[in-house]
Amino acid sequence: MMLLLRRTLQRPVTLLYKQQSFFSLKSPFKKKIVTSITTFLLPKGPLLTYLCDPFMQAPVQHKILGQTFWLSAQRCVFWEKQKALILSDLHLGKTGHFRKAGIAVPQAVYKEDLQRLLDLLHYFKPEQLIVVGDLFHSKANKELQLFERWRSDFEQLKIKLVRGNHDILKKDWYAAINIEVIEGTLTIEGFSFTHDQCDADATTYSFCGHIHPGIVLNGLGKQTLRAPCFYFSPNHCILPAFGKFTGLANIHPAKKDVVFAIADDVLIKL
């Protein structure tokens, strides 16, 4: 389904000025938080603790079937036992694809995506990278060369790509830069990895991507904020899109589901 282009209703707006001192915070990212999150979530409290330095937020531990996983606000999951970094929907080369068609999307998004991946590799020091589909956005373009260069800096790293609907590059290319492409489902230690949750094996716990899950956070005063999120149901996890130039599809979690929203680089368990 195409991303819905929506315009928020014009309606009475409620504003919160509970903590007027926030307006005097000086650091730029603190200001960002103030403008986007506090207005919505502050009355609930816990976020305040992160205000000191949101980028230092440690990964959040999440146990699944006895295994330890670490969720990062940088939109990926680290599997401790397998030393694997699991991510999905990077859509590399998307900005290039748009730009080639004459739509001037800032390329800095792409650069930042790669930089973030690099930082995560330094932080978690994984042995393998499991990409649950949509590593590249579309046909080959020059932006891929930057990725190739990036790849050559991490030759030791194993990359396993579960092919997603966007991965339409030639087989040779994947082989040339040492990416193992898996069709359908990859299974490791009873966990399966499938791009689209609809195609997942229901008997195992599966990690999926594809839909770019987002959640609507309702704040006081009828205001809403949409944020990307991790979605955990009893038998599968849907990962947020790693690439920042990606849209969101709203999910509607059931009671027993666990959702972590990512709001301005901070994880919030809902």
Added chain:
Amino acid sequence: MLLSSSKGYKVINNWLRKKGYKPFLFQQQTWQHIIDGRSGLVNAPTGTGKTFSVFLGALIQFINAHPDNYLSKQKNGLQLLWITPLRALAKDIGRAMEEVIGELELQWKVGIRNGDTSISDRQKQKRQMPEVLIITPESLHLLLAQKGYPDVVKDLKIIAVDEWHELIGGKRGVQVELAICRIVGLKRAGLTDDSWQMTDDGVKESKTVKEKTAANSQLSAINFCIWGISATIGNLSQAAEVLLASLFQLSDSTPLFKTNKGTEEQKSLKEISPVIVRANLHKRLIIDSILPDEIEKYPWAGHLGIKLAQKILPILEKSKTTLIFINTRGMSEQWYQTLLNIAPELSGVIALHHGSIENELRGWVEDALHEGKLKAVVCTASLDLGVDFRPVETVIQVGSPKGVARFLQRAGRSGHSPDAVSKIYFLPTHSLELIEAAALKSAVEKTIIESREPLALCYDVLTQYLCTLAVSEGFTPAKIFKEVTSTFCFQHLTDKDWNEILRFITVGGTALQQYDEYKKVEVEDGVYKIKSRRVAMRHRMHIGTIVSDAMIKVKFMTGGYIGVIEEYFISRLEPGDTFTLAGRQLELIIIKDMTVLVKKSSAKKSIVPSWLGGRLPLSQSLGKLLREKLNEAGDQVINGVVSNDIELEVLHPLFALQQNLSHIPNANELLIEQIETSDGFHLFVYPFEGRLVHEAMAALLAYRISKTTPITFSIAMNDYGFELLSDQPIPVDDTNVYKLFSPDDLLLDIQRSVNATEMAKRKFRDIAVIGGLIFQGFPGEYKKQRHLQASAGLLFNVFNEYEPNNVLLRQAYQEVFDQQMEEVRLRDMLNRIQASKIILTYPQRLTPFCFPIKVDSMRENLTSEKLADRVKRMQQSLYK
């Protein structure tokens, strides 16, 4: 040349006399100006022959130029370019023109160019331009996107811009300004350049100086002029200046206009300033209010006015055809249903007309209106403009028209036969709205009418325009910059912003050099061009500035197209849900390929779609008049002065209660009511400045109060005032109230108080589409282009984070300040308040003034039925 002695005038006058017509004075004046080669603006209401003022002028000019062979001369090239905002108008105007040409036995052709023109017709026009081309602003830009467009306008004598008042306030007006500056630029170039000649055979040849001078004198004989046609607006002379800005740019050495048979030396500034020709035709107008029987029992809040539906039946009965204007599409659906329910005998003779109904059906309604087959049509702004429907005798306006101009426009849709009287009824949707009827009456009496402010620095339209030029002939920046800055909109365009836009379309902002393949406009020998055919084609598809919300078609399962509906609305429905569209109850079956498939439903209850179209704020002039009417209301209650207005008389009990509980502010007072209810502590303020200003003001006030005391508010507003609600007492009293409404530090405080980012995000959607960042796909090719889809929200986030200085992004923020918050108006209001007396009252109960605002804020959480009950109960408790 004197008009009466010219050949053309004689020919036209003879023809008119034969038909038994006599030209109006304003028409003759316009003709004289046209043959003198002057430009200007005709100010005339619809249905008074404004078309003929310019069109016949063009014919007179042509006959004068070819006195001997005007009957036989054909293939003259484009003579008159007629720009009209409405596609629907084109056909009727074209027909009227053809009739005249036929009767005069001229060899002129009339062509129509808009989205509906077939490709074969376009090709035909390309080979041989008709003498008259009727065109929309969008199609005009498409024309500029065609190779060889300079040839099209080489013989052009007159550009006429019809309904300029409709265009001036929006981005389509900017489009017109840009197109005119290009054509004027070409004309000027034709006067001085060798490269572009005005020879009839079109053969390019190098000229000696002597020949050039000869050509120049020949050229100055061509009376090229621009005429706007506009209904009355508050800033008529500004409207003329905006339209003619590029023509009257005095710095240029080769003025195009010719003065009254005088030499260059005699040309004084006065002579070359734009002329405004006023029709001064007064049509009689009767305004009547539909009054509820008992004002005490009529709802104090509401939007629909259905309770008075019974009262309009006798009005429908009396008149041949009635137009019922409703402010929104959703409400028009509800009114249509209600009328059918209370008067089943009307079925078949009433119809529904709004912008989301399928074209063919709308066409049918319009035709039936012409033929007088319909008794009544429930409609929205969709019938504001357009040709006259002669059978329409009466108009009913339901709810506030929000502005005087719109009210008059609508009133003018009735009574078209000669000497007929326009008759309009005002139906209030809640009691207090009746004052608006009184205010509108005095507006008509005093001929107070709103201005339409022209837009400035629309970078998105400029970006699109530059690409348009790059698609066809290519452009050189120096020349085009000069032209663009000659327009009103871009007169203050800086070199810096201009260069940034050029950079944006050539290299695409910031990029990773060697890894970038950005491709749009390429520079070749200093000429900016789009060379890729695909990019060019895509650009042509997207020319235009009307951005509608993502719409989905609604079709019957069995086939048959019903209309369009907003994606936003339909995405909230489940299969099996019933909704109303085009007056039909429809059950949703499935959404497939951007189409909603439905079947007829007999369900009793259905959801009425809400289209997100803008809720217009009350205009500044109407707000001022309302405050003055309150003066009278106060007089009536306090001093017993009986008002002339029946509306105020009827409202007397309401005002008496208001005065009893609180106060009736006069025109130089600002009323603030502080009331404590079970909901908490309310602060109501009544500036009467329209909801947008109130929204910004409420946020501003909330912020300023919270600077001194930590406090949380919820905010609600309507066109009359706004409310702050808190769970603790709100510290506003006579010690700090003037300071809270101070205009000092306004900008800074606004930035801190309003979530401008959220608002800018909403504005950015239109800008991104116009500026070419959002690609909506080729028709019928929806799926293939999916890899190029990105929502405006996503693009906004990306730009906001990675390229915050982008011109289009800056424009979004600017539009928030200028349009969303109406910063100028907000500042005016604060200055006014500083000079006026602020009255603080502490009523024991809710007052009639605050009631509608209070109800508005409850609306969100309640269904409309429950709301009605609750309003009734609250109202009863108030009268105790």
